[in-house]
Amino acid sequence: MQADNKIFDDLVKLMNSAAGTIAGVGREAEAGAKARAKEWIGGLDFVSRDEFEAVKAMAAAARDDADALRARIAALEAKAGAGVSTEA
Template identity: 45%
Template sequence: MNQNNRIFDDLGRLMNEAAGLADGVRREVETVVKSQAQRLVVDMELVKREEFDALRELVQVQGDEIAALRAELAALKTEPPKAS
């Protein structure tokens, strides 16, 4: 009976070690994947969301100004010339 307990103890210890090893491998793979993803993002020269939103707002304001200037220019073109 004592021999059976020892076999089960050894088997349990081996399973615990295998689980620990698998967890270590999982963490190592996660680290490598995160590192590769960060390198990919840096290589792609992506912009941050805040920078993108600021630029989009600036473009919108400039688009509105351009539309107003075009309307003003069209109005000036349609005015009859003033006599001096």
């Protein structure tokens, strides 16, 4: 009976160390894959979220400015048109 317990204990220790090794290999493979993906993506011409949001905000501000200028031009044209007489 004592020999059976020793064999069982050794088997449990072997399985535990195998599980730990497999988990470590999995973590190492995941870290390596992430590093390769970051390296590959880093070589592409992607912009960061912050850069995208900044350009998006600048474009919205430019549209607002353009709309304001269009309204101002329309008002000036209306004012200039009202002052022009139709006499020839």
